[in-house]
Amino acid sequence: MTETKDGVAGVQEQPQSPRALLHIDGLKVTFSSRSGPVRAVDSVDLILREGERIGLIGESGSGKTVTGMAILGLLPVNAKIRGTIRYGDHDLLTAPDRTLQQIRGNEIAMISQNSGNSLNPVMKIGDQIAEPLVIHRLCPVPDARREAIRVLSELGFDDPELAATRYPHEFSGGMRERILIALALVCRPHLVIADEPTAGLDAQVRARILKLIQSQISGNRTLFLITHDLGAASFLCDRIAVMYAGEVVECGLAKEVLSLPLHPYTQGLIASLPSAGLHPIPGMSPSPASLPRGCRFCERCPAALDRCDCDHPDLFLTECGRQVRCFHYD
Amino acid sequence: MSRKIVLWVSVAILGLFIAVALAAPLLAPAGPYAITGKPLQAPDSDHLFGTNEVGQDIFAQLVYGARITLLFGFCSALLAVVISTSVGIIIGYYGGIVDEIVCRAIDVVMPIPMFVLLIALTTFFSPGVLQVSLLMGLLGSVHGIRIMRSQVLSVARTSFVEGAKAIGASDFHIMFRHILPNVMPLVMVKFVTTSQHMLVMGVGLSFIGMWDTSTVDWGTMIQNAYSGGGVALGLWWWILPPGIAVVGISLALALIGYSFEEKFNPRVGVNRI
Amino acid sequence: MIELEGVSKIYSRGFIRREQTVAVDNVTLSVKKGESFGLVGESGSGKSTLGRLALRLIEPTSGTVRFDGRDLSCLSRSELRRTRPRMQIVFQDPDTALDPRMTVKDCISEPMKVWRLAMPAEQKERVVGLMDLVGLQPDLIDRYPFELSGGQKQRVALARVLALKPDFIVADEPTAALDLSVQAQILTLIKKIRRSTGLTLLFISHDLQVIGQMSDTVAVMHKGKIVEQGRTRDVLENPNDTYTRHLVEAAYESSAWMGKNR
DSSP, X not given: OOOXXXXXXXXXXXXXXXXXXXXXXXXXXXXXXXXXXXXXXXXXXXXXXXXXXXXXXXXXXXSHHHHHHHHTTOOOTTEEEEEEEEETTEEXXXXXXXXXXXXXXXXXXXXXXXXXXXXXXXXXXXXXXXXXXXXXXXXXXXXXXXXXXXXXXXXXXXXHHHHTTSOGGGSXXXXXXXXXXXXXXTTOOSEEEEESTTTTOXXXXXXXXXHHHHHHSOTTOEEEXXXXXXXXXXXXXXXXXXXXXXXXXXXXXXXXXXXXXXXXXXXXXXXXXXXXXXXXXXXXXXXXXXXXXXOTTGGGOTTOOGGGTTSOOOOEEOTTSOEEOSGGGO | OHHHHHHHHHHHHHHHHHHHHHTHHHHOTTOSSOBOSOTTOOOOSSOTTXXXXXXXXXXXXXXXXXXXXXXXXXXXXXXXXXXXXXXXHHHHHHOHHHHHHHHHHHHHHTTSOHHHHHHHHHTTOXXXXXXXXXXXHHHHHHHHHXXXXXXXXXXXXXXXXXXXXXXXXXXXXXXXXXXXXXXXXXXXXXXXXXXXXXXXXXXXXXXXXXXXTTSOSXXXXXXXXXXXXXXXXXXXXXXXXXXXXXXXXHHHHHHHXXXXXXXXXXXXXXXXX | OEEEEEEEEEEEEOSSSOEEEEEEEEEEEEXXXXXXXXXXXXXXXXXXXXXXXXXXXXXXXXXXXXXXXXXXXXXXXXXXXXXXXXXXXXXXXXXXXXXXXXXXXXXXXXXXXXXXOSOHHHHHXXXXXXXXXXXXXXXXXXXXXXXXXXXXXXXXXXXXXXXTOOSEEEEESTTTTSOHHHHHHHHHHHHHHHHHHOOEEEEEESOHHXXXXXXXXXXXXXXXXXXXXEEHHHHHHSOOSHHHHHHHHHHHHHTGGGGGGO
């Protein structure tokens, strides 16, 4: 695996590093609401390279889901979006609907929460898996069916031809999860976005899904994992970016960030895990409708300096390659 | 924006009708029965809508008739909604065998056409407006019970109702303080739409002579004009005013009902992140 | 404080062809006064049903439930109602646990109104006191649930339950729907309240690590049966039953990445 550098444009790149698949540059998403503008995402920069597994970690209100939806063009009409998301030759934020439709499902696929329940109950699973192929006209219908059967056998179904004629309710929850992942992967997308795939699941189901995702998204495929589950991120990702109040506050190699977090929020987050002793971070994250002037974590930060209150920190690069949005690393 | 305009215009129209009905003695001091002009006179300065076949002022009849028609419509709707809400809440909350019995009973009663039932009843005794109104309220509640019940079911199974039970609140407290406020939006919509149905039904019943044909309301007015040859003779002022009044108020109520429904139905909502 | 003996709950559907689902199968356990008892299992194991059976919010198909020595099934409907203030429950989903049409003040003062615990004039004072106890800012008092975050809603639910000064609380996965840092806050709050009031807690969760932090004793449920019971530390370090072992392993795996930070 070639060494990858952090994702801000302008950092020198090694000649052998894989090409950038998705480049999110200065993404800002603001929603207009009755009480004024709500800044959900404030200037996010991320580069996803081919074959990389990146995790975007954050809690509700951090802006991570909005970022994921912006990539697929799924934001509602009242969202004001600025910045660019470059994918190949297109800017996904300004591309016409037809281009986006071509890309969705085909080149960029999404696995969402609660995977077991999102199948069409009145359609045979063989048809459902073949559907994206047919929609994107990647191959004629009979070939699509054969591909569906092939995918099913790859996923470990005993009699794939028979399975393809069955309906979702005839399968167990675990099988349905596999079918859903098959659906996402059937067009062999370059990028898979997984939005909270382990939300609300208990330990065993969660472990199963994580192993499934890991085995299926391999090779040159890129994974963009959006989650608040630190364990999932550690298991699946090479690099992670931590979001708080709409910005990236820490970014670096997954193992390093999780074992030695630098930003006080990341430190607090890890300390609040049950296995670390349940030490809570006092206070609440700021409302996106009224963000503080200085550092957004200042109020709850145990290491706040005087300048944190009035100056807003940039993402500083440390010697070990980590990016941290904190004046302590200036 | 335009939806709001539609709502306010409809409310204004409804308000106008109600105001006119209430102010009938002021607007037509002579009363609906007084013969104030020559028969079948076209509209002029004395008679806003002309006169009917005996010389009674149609405008006076319209404003007095509004009282009966509107009263009938709103009263029977009120009764229907009160019954269906109470029964719906009780059977939705308690469930069990009471629920089963009431539902089967409704299944039996619903297919019977109301009209036929009412006509059958009138062969036994000639009811007045009030009795028919009560009867209509009773029969009209049947359909509503189903709807209220399903709404109540979805509320009664929520955690906060369970929480209220856990706190030790009495059943009555839960039904009155928790379930009713949460189904209130539906109740209001039902009231408006039922009023509309009852009103039109009332005009229809009066048209076929369900009650004393000497009472002046919009139904009898239309009946009079129709059987008196108003259509054939082209005497538009005789037959149109009550008809347009019915359509007008019916439309106003229907539009109010629709906008309420949009406002209160959470599923007809905007995508939120 | 709470004793369950041979309690079962079987759900049956249909009149002619009776389909039976066994939610809880012959469970016997007891929670001592002042103890924090954990109930762990995956979804569908029957733990939530068991929690509700302990409060007689659901009727058991067989077995007895005793609260403070008294058999709950022997109580009449009104006697049961009168016992309710002493045994309370906090639900999992903060979004549906509060009546959307009641303000925070209404929600928290409702138990006081139902049981006439305080004069209307005093009620507001008490509500503010409870809000302070659970860490809610007083200016939220007139807000509606939809204006609050998940963590805040759970705090309101907690304040409401505490208004009755219960002896026993069942917490049914109270933080499952919440973010990590909020979870830590709410759980620490529950611990603090337990320490200061000495109430008995039945904590239900699917997360073994949370149970490890919250309970002294634990019972593991699988398919309606209790497969292992004992002091939390013992069960986590030396699980006897195979299913428990799976759970412990899975929990260990998911936090293995923490390594030195343990």
